[in-house]
Amino acid sequence: MRSFKLLDRLLGRNAEPFVPGAHLSALSSKMEAGQCWIVPEGAVVVPSPPEPKYPEAERIAASIRDFPEDWGWLMKGYKLIHTPSGFVLWVANQDYGLAEVCSNGGKGDFSKVEQAIIWPAVSDWLARNKVGFTGRLPKARIKGRDDAFCCYADGLPWMGVGSSPEDAYRAWRHAISAQARGDMRPNEYLQVRSASL
Incomplete structure (x- = not known):
């Protein structure tokens, strides 16, 4: 859309009916912080979602939650591995905390807030992939x-x-x-x- 048509529409010079939200993307691409803009009556402006404060933790939690089959045990009870990428997550227990296992064997601990984001997804994965003891003997x-x-x-x-x-x-x-x-x-x-x- 050419800019003078947009201005005509915004100033009410055009007889075409305005469709709310139809041209807001063109308007929002030109907006800059601190400037005043006139938005047509009836327009619906939706705020953009806030940027996540801990994007890495949210990506890890979303991956464990949405694609549990991509995760498996590297060392049962201690380390989870994201098979496609090779990312290793230390999950020994909630009290000790979660950590990223580095290739040299060291661990990079997550902050308490990041652990609070990741741990619910990990505990769901552990509950879903737990093999419980039944007490039954195997088939002989x-x-x-x-x-x-x-x-x-x-x-x-x-x-x-x-x-x-x-x-x-x-x-x-x-x-x-x-x-x-x-x-x-x-x-x-x-x-x-x-x-x-």
Whole structure:
């Protein structure tokens, strides 16, 4: 829009109907602080949002909140890593505080205000990605023939051996779970082997 048409419209010399907000961008681009401007009647002027005081903290919190799948454990319980960028965040606990982990192993602590911005997003991420203890034993496999059976589970280093599938499972269960050992009979011995051999 040419400037004299804008002035005609602002001064009411033009018969065209004014659409509020339609030409405010042209007007606001010419505005400078400390100058007076005449805004047409009925115009809606919206203040621009304030600049964030802690933009880095707000970007980190927004990333953790909006894209939780981009974050993962670098060191479980202590360090979170933003996988796409390699940014590492120390999150040991809320009392100790949050810090950026530098490439040389040092930490750059965030201020208390920045921590207050980041920590709610971190605690939500931790709650969402927590693997809770269920107390249930993993799914076991039993193999054997005739008078020898063995029981084991993928990822666990112990194998229970017995003369029946029940005996093998019982030996395996007592080997991997201290809670299960509570029902052992006095002077009972179970045959357990390392599955890695």
